[in-house]
Amino acid sequence: MPIQRWLRGSAGRYAFPLMTVFMFYVLGDGMEVLEDNWLSATVLISSAGVLAIGPACAAAGAWEGARLARGGVGAGAEVRRPVAILGWSLLPVLGGAAVSLLAALVLGAFVMAGVPGFPDPLVLAAGMIVIVAWTLAGFSAGRFLHPVIGVPLLLVGTWLWLAYPVAIEPFWLRHLTGNNLGFCCETDSVFPGHALLAQAALAIALAVAAFLMWARGRTAWWAVVCVPVVAAGVAFPLVRDMGPEAQIPRTDGLVCAPWEGTEVCVWRERESRLADAARVAVPAARRLSAGAKVPMPGRVTEGPAGGGAWGFSAPPGADGGEIVFGLATNLLPAAPPACPGGWPGAGAYEPVSAWLALTAGAPRAVVSRRAGEENVRIAEAVLIRPPAGQVRWLRDNLAALSRCDVPWREVTSP
Amino acid sequence: MRLWLRAHRAARVSVVLVVTMALVVVVGDRTVPLPNLAGADPAGVPIALVLPLLAAAVLTHGVQAGLPDVEATAVRPAGAYLTGLVIATCAVSASAALGLTVAGVESHGFAAARNLAGFTGLALLGGAVWRHDAASVLPSAYLFAVALAGGDSWWAWPVDPSSAVSSLAAALTALAAGLATLPSPVRSRLSRR
Known part of the structure; x- marks a missing residue:
């Protein structure tokens, strides 16, 4: 594998600096007003990461998907499994996202110096699943959309889905996106695990539907309809009764x-x-x-x-x-x-x-x-x-x- | 002419323009939270100012479609047609949006039409300078950069209100710069002699 050529041809090369700058911008002053617990830092980093990296990765995914479609990759004789093709194409984009998140965690470690504990793995995992899901959604859309249309559509669409529900009711909608408002929690409260479960369920469904749509084309239309609907059916009861903020009283620790x-x-x-x-x-x-x-x-x-x-x-x-x-x-x-x-x-x-x-x-x-x-x-x-x-x-x-x-x-x- | 319109996706451009205008009327005044350096408007960016980016992308794709090499040697003034398609689309949106704004239906209506013109200009410019298939990256990046930076200077025209005259001038300048990258209608006419 000619590594340099592989990286040079990837949209991740352009998306990485943009998503990193955007993420640190979103982190902004939030780092200065963190509570004395690692969960608040983890939620802030995860939230900024999802909001900044998610749309950028979706747009980069749309570019990569269109690039493979233009190259006629899906039409040729199959010598690699679809998941391998997808993985090699998206690895630079997702690698850039991982490096950005890691940089934010390192910054968080400096800010939280002296506070016992570690980043919350479940919150981070949910955020990463959301980012991967939107990257796959962009990749799948790229198969069918010209990049002139696909890139801004995924960029704006993902951003609206992640950012807009925070400004509207019903409140449960905002707990499905993975944005998580950028704030949680005071030391006497914790992030509700069922909200993370709902976000992960919806994101995994999106990823599965996107992968099937990309690998099998329009014949997998049923996946685009059924899988997210089933996931929404699972996720909705988990967040239905939640208020504007996602925190519940802490009982252990x-x-x-x-x-x-x-x-x-x-x-x-x-x-x-x-x-x-x-x-x-x-x-x-x-x-x-x-x-x-x-x-x-x-x-x-x-x-x-x-x-x-x-x-x-x-x-x-x-x-x-x-x-x-x-x-x-x-x-x-x-x-x-x-x-x-x-x-x-x-x-x-x-x-x-x-x-x-x-x-x-x-x-x-x-x-x-x-x-x-x-x-x-x-x-x-x-x-x-x-x-x-x-x-x-x-x-x-x-x-x-x-x-x-x-x-x-x-x-x-x- | 019908074939040219079909090749340049005129029907799709029209549908997207109508849908965009409808969305601007229905949800245009809703704002999407976005932090900005100026900290002046914590409410965020009105959706009406963002939606034209998608319409501009579809219009740019329409402009780029077709067979440029064939059109370059065509007897008909293909360059004038392309310029006409862009100007007509922007003019229709501006007329409708001006009506919406003046009638008080949607205060961001004219700003949305202004953004359609400006984004289209930037996309045509980006496509000509960089690469055709990455044309919409320039207006997308510019919109987000300006929204994050905040402020009310002329260069922040994508997030300015409808009444900002300097923003209108900046967007029209971007449109003119984009149109200048299209095949010249004058040259097409001369080449027929």
């Missing part, structure tokens, strides 16, 4: 240690902060337990709370006051009630937050910044009351925050 009789758990990426977080969170929980007259939790955790466990968060950069504020406000109801005729308890949210945080020992400046100065004054007015009155005020307002028929009580109430 906690590192725990006992601290003064209470178990303290943080995400494994924050293991180095465990002792500092426990030193702040456990005394705060004890003060809050005493002030609010609620049992001391057996566990203070960044993971799922409830059932004797209180939630808190110790992200990088958060000081002790912010950790305490987060711990205290985790006692509030997670979601407001659905009140058809208005919610009379809405006003309790900030004053109760301030009271809980001050009771837990958060600095006044932090509470004022997070809850507002006016609400800090309300909380301080409650704090000078007898403990029983404070607890009654707290319980009444917690009821107001979780029900539609209970108005919130201001400090002036008895």
